[in-house]
Amino acid sequence: MATIFTGCSNDDDEDGSGAKTPAVGEITGNISSNVTYAYGNYTLKGMVKIQSGVTVTFEPGCTITADKSTGENGLIVLNGGKLIANGTAAEPIVFTEKSKVPGSWAGIIMYGDAPIVNSASNPAPQTATSEDGTGSIYGGSNATHNGGSLKYVRVEYAGQVITTNSKEHNGFSFYSVGSGTVLENLVSYMGNDDGFEFYGGTVSAKNLISYGNKDDSFDWQDGWRGQDNTNWYAYQVGTGNYGMEIESKSVDNNFWPKIVGITLKRAAGTVTEAQSEIQLDAIQFKKEGNGDYSNIVIDGYKNQTGSTPWNGGAIQVLDKTTYDHQVAGGKIKLTNVKVTNTDNDFISGAATFTLSSSSFNPTSNWNKTTTATGASLVSGNWSTVNGVNLIQ
Incomplete structure (x- = not known):
């Protein structure tokens, strides 16, 4: 099982006040069946992977906390999986880390099979190997790939860098994510690497905040073309590099974001x-x-x-x-x-x-x-x- 729960769901009202009672639980392992996390407080342990064909839903107001003392932690949405995390302006969904030290966990990582471009000579669809240490292959020809919906989601203290350029993470990492994915009102707060990074793909994003991230606020490569x-x-x-770092793996593209x-x-x-x-x-x-x-x-x-x-x-x-x-x-x-x-x-x-x-x-x-x-x-x-x- 990928999850262990204790506590109550948001339908419970133990004191009669009308206030929601938060659930509590742990999220760990590979998530291989659909699950909805009720409003509550959860611990994220390990590199949790949402498998292909699986939809994971978080209700508004959830707080998910990693702890760097337990090892490497992060939430990965594999190609074919979906993350539905639709908070609200008043009740955002917050992913954070116990120590509140920048670079303490891997953040949210999403994979798709939308197009990337990293070579002028290779025929499409092109692929590449991720730089998050998992050795995952990303890229493809599915421009409308749908990895779910993220609205009013905040990621705090992520951007863990273990080995530069071969095992590093951002607040949000989008690997060949497609235009069917919804990204709106997202915050990357006080990370140790980039706030948001797009590795190719066709996804677009609205209302983004990158605050206090130590590398670039926004970064992309591999011919990302969100429109x-x-x-x-x-x-x-405090510390920061470029506001926006824009590259295309040395390929002279005829398209642009x-x-x-x-x-x-x-x-x-x-x-x-x-x-x-x-x-x-x-x-x-x-x-x-x-x-x-x-x-x-x-x-x-x-x-x-x-x-x-x-x-x-x-x-x-x-x-x-x-x-x-x-x-x-x-x-x-x-x-x-x-x-x-x-x-x-x-x-x-x-x-x-x-x-x-x-x-x-x-x-x-x-x-x-x-x-x-x-x-x-x-x-x-x-x-x-x-x-x-x-x-x-």
Whole structure:
């Protein structure tokens, strides 16, 4: 059995007050049959896997707590499985960790078989091996893959990194997840790696908050191509790298993701994860990353001083190939952009090219303004931790 329960369901009312009595229990092992977790408090133990053909449902208000002292913990939705976690603004579903230390567990990992692109020469459908340490294969041709529905879900203190690039986790990791999956009003809070990472796929996401994550707030690769993304908000504090890191495994794609309504903010005094690396820009494009982004607010990406000074800026292009194919080729669109409290609009990652507003072709691919509003989010319990509203 994957679950052991004690306590009562939310239908019980032991004291006659009308308040729901939370269930309690442990979630562990492979989940091989459909199950609904009633409103309550649960312990997550081990790398729990929702098997193909299985639907797991959490009711609004559930709190699921991992404990790093028990080993590696996380919730994995395998391809063909479904996670239905539909909270509300008042009763979010919260996945957290007992010690409240960033990087203490693996977060939520979802697999699908939507298309990815990581090679210019291989025929579709392409596949790749995950970097979460499970050695799982992801990718396929099912653009409408459906991994379930996540609404008003918060993941706290995740982003466990065991071996860099071969066994590391984020708050939310979406491997070739398809457009049939619903992702709305999600929070990744105080993780040790990326807040949200998309490994290819066609899924879109609305109303995202990435707060205090130590690597990138938002990251993707493998030709992710979500087309209906709105209201992405990032606040970097203490330690953080890029607001958005955009790459496509060095494949010059003719498609791109689209995001409308982006706010990327960096608190004063925030430093990069590794002081020796230039990773303090709001948006970085590399390895043929591209996309269509509009209504963007960028604030606080200042130059870094100290033992290893670096220039900070709104937009960085790391390599000349990305500059030649994506910037000059008109595949990077940044329109209605408001930049404040930031030392440079543009940063070139190599001495072989100069990035400026005139680099974009046509000129309508870059438009700076003072009227952009960025992400538009409504605060509530879902966006509040320890009494602090995450929307700064």
